[in-house]
Amino acid sequence: MAVEKYGTMLFRLCLTLVKDYDDAEDAVQDTYIKYLTKAPQFNDSEHEKAWLIRVATNICKNMIRFRKRNSSLCLEEIGEIGVSETDSGIFEAIMSLPAKYKLVMDLHYIEGYTASEISAITGVNADAVRKRMQNGRKLLKKTLEEAEL
Amino acid sequence: MTNRECIEEYKRVMNSVTLPEELGSNIIAKSGREVLAGGTKYIRAVVAFSGIAAVAAGIGAIALLNKRFGD
Numbered sequence: 001m002a003v004e005k006y007g008t009m010l011f012r013l014c015l016t017l018v019k020d021y022d023d024a025e026d027a028v029q030d031t032y033i034k035y036l037t038k039a040p041q042f043n044d045s046e047h048e049k050a051w052l053i054r055v056a057t058n059i060c061k062n063m064i065r066f067r068k069r070n071s072s073l074c075l076e077e078i079g080e081i082g083v084s085e086t087d088s089g090i091f092e093a094i095m096s097l098p099a100k101y102k103l104v105m106d107l108h109y110i111e112g113y114t115a116s117e118i119s120a121i122t123g124v125n126a127d128a129v130r131k132r133m134q135n136g137r138k139l140l141k142k143t144l145e146e147a148e149l
Numbered sequence: 150m151t152n153r154e155c156i157e158e159y160k161r162v163m164n165s166v167t168l169p170e171e172l173g174s175n176i177i178a179k180s181g182r183e184v185l186a187g188g189t190k191y192i193r194a195v196v197a198f199s200g201i202a203a204v205a206a207g208i209g210a211i212a213l214l215n216k217r218f219g220d
Contacts, residue, residue, distance in 0.1 A: 011168040029176045082167040141155040
């Protein structure tokens, strides 16, 4: 089932966007409810994956818009999602990056999408995706260097 | 720290994030319940509408019969 196949990928994506364990769970759940109720026809598994990413991203954006609050993960929750205690500082630093950078970085570096593919999924211009990736990298480097100090 | 090291660190930490098994099961169960609840609502609406339509048709038929054979 799609939950087992794409669950971790969607959960990671939602978590990086909403920065809250419960909100990420809700976002993944809402994505699957849409998946089950709309039952769209897909050409292949990549099409299915891209559809899930697009829906999850939109749900997270709506959540961010409506639940404007400074969410953060507690150490216990970080442990639950598989991040070790020694990496919690780095994880927190990554989480502190703006959502627009985290989204493109996650899709590029973790899911392996190219800038044009990310553009097709998110609806953001390909040049803007490249720019966000570049800015995200710079900010990540700065943030990680500060976190290591 | 070089750019490559920075990205490798990012990938390493982010790849360690997993969907907790319990959470995955919860999501499947909750999504299933929501979809079923949605389905039940739809069935209830259809049944209610059919009931109202049947009653209206019955009243209409009685009125017609009364008009034709009443007097």
